[in-house]
Amino acid sequence: MDTTLDPLLKLPRAERIQLVEDLWDSIAREDSGLPVLDSHREELQRRKERFLAHPSSGRTWEQVKQHARSRHD
Template sequence: MSNHPLLKIEIAQLSIAERIQLAEDLWDSISERQDELPLSDAQKQELDQRLERYQQDPTAGSTWEAVKQRLGFSQ
């Protein structure tokens, strides 16, 4: 990937809100084409292991609500 100093200067001139929006737009453009991002063998192996553990005991994990509460995000 080449370095684009002009682009960096232009981004630096954006407000924080505009930069956040730019990051969101960039992420959305990537997620729309996520099928083009192949998983590494290590990632595939990890996902297979997690799926196997879940299938062996679906109740072993935590609910999203419990995780949020542990992290202090629940009200």
């Protein structure tokens, strides 16, 4: 492990989580304009069209969370 991380790894868990959140928020604020791959853009368009054609086939956020949690129980 990189020794520059050692002091951070010794922080209490809650402080490390807060640090990660702060770092993530700072990255989000930068709006670096990372490119989206064409294949990802095409997949998103395909999924959007499929959903618009069959809206009842979608799931609510609660259903998605429940499904994800059930896979890890």
